[in-house]
Amino acid sequence: MKRVGILGGTFDPPHLGHLIIGEEVRLALNLEEIWFVPSHLPPHKESAKTSATDRINMLMKALDGNSFFSINTIETERLGKSYTFDTIKALQKEFPDTEFYFIIGADMVEYLQHWHRIDELINMVSFVGVKRAGYKLHSAYPIIEVDIPAIEISSTLIRDRLSTNETVRYLMPETVYTYIKEKQLYES
Numbered sequence: 001m002k003r004v005g006i007l008g009g010t011f012d013p014p015h016l017g018h019l020i021i022g023e024e025v026r027l028a029l030n031l032e033e034i035w036f037v038p039s040h041l042p043p044h045k046e047s048a049k050t051s052a053t054d055r056i057n058m059l060m061k062a063l064d065g066n067s068f069f070s071i072n073t074i075e076t077e078r079l080g081k082s083y084t085f086d087t088i089k090a091l092q093k094e095f096p097d098t099e100f101y102f103i104i105g106a107d108m109v110e111y112l113q114h115w116h117r118i119d120e121l122i123n124m125v126s127f128v129g130v131k132r133a134g135y136k137l138h139s140a141y142p143i144i145e146v147d148i149p150a151i152e153i154s155s156t157l158i159r160d161r162l163s164t165n166e167t168v169r170y171l172m173p174e175t176v177y178t179y180i181k182e183k184q185l186y187e188s
């Protein structure tokens with residue numbers, strides 16, 4: 001079986017935290033690839049501030065140069081809320097020879113009990129949890145914990161800073177920043 005990690009997210013915008021998580025989990029679990037899956041409508045929070053096209057374009061720039069990383073657009077091609085249950089079911093049907101590892105930060109680990117059809121999903125895919133400041137990583141659910149350096153970067157922090165013209169240097173790849181400025185995203 002091929003072993004693939006999935007990092008689902010809103011990526012509004014993508015930042016170095018996403019990239020570090022993908023790389024660290026790939027190494028720790030010896031995964032062959034990491035697929036970044038941008039959501040169409042995030043199930044548990046407000047809609048993204050930018051279009052799916054902009055978020056995919058930003059991700060493409062962020063992932064450029066890492067041959068282990070790619071984007072899978074299954075969720076942005078599907079209408080409605082981007083439930084992970086539906087995504088995993090569809091991916092397992094399309095790629096029967098692949099074993100999937102769904103990577104989540106500790107904020108999502110804490111929230112896992114509220115996920116759509118979690119009692120079925122937990123038996124369908126291996127969840128991998130990574131630490132995030134302010135949240136507990138340990139869970140009653142069987143989660144593979146991967147120790148990564150704590151990274152206190154979030155898309156919210158970046159959006160807030162961009163809207164007040166504060167620096168976002170070193171929080172995301174320069175190419176993503178250039179795209180944001182060219183397209184005038186996140187301006188208040």
Ligand SMILES: Nc1ncnc2c1ncn2[C@@H]1O[C@H](COP(=O)(O)OP(=O)(O)OP(=O)(O)O)[C@@H](O)[C@H]1O
Pocket residue numbers: 008009010011012017018021103104105106107108130131132133151152153154155156157
């Ligand atoms: N700095 C981080 N440390 C650990 N996990 C993270 C970090 N940033 C994002 N993640 C995880 O990556 C996945 C996708 O995150 P997402 O794209 O929503 O970014 P975010 O920074 O959490 O965004 P927002 O601030 O808009 O909520 C989630 O599972 C989230 O927990």
Ligand SMILES: O=C(O)c1ccc[n+]([C@@H]2O[C@H](COP(=O)([O-])O)[C@@H](O)[C@H]2O)c1
Pocket residue numbers: 007008009010011037039042043044045082083084085108114115116
């Ligand atoms: O399926 C669910 O009920 C569910 C609830 C919350 C989050 N998720 C998924 O978890 C990933 C991270 O979510 P987010 O909102 O932090 O970007 C993303 O792929 C979401 O679709 C999924």
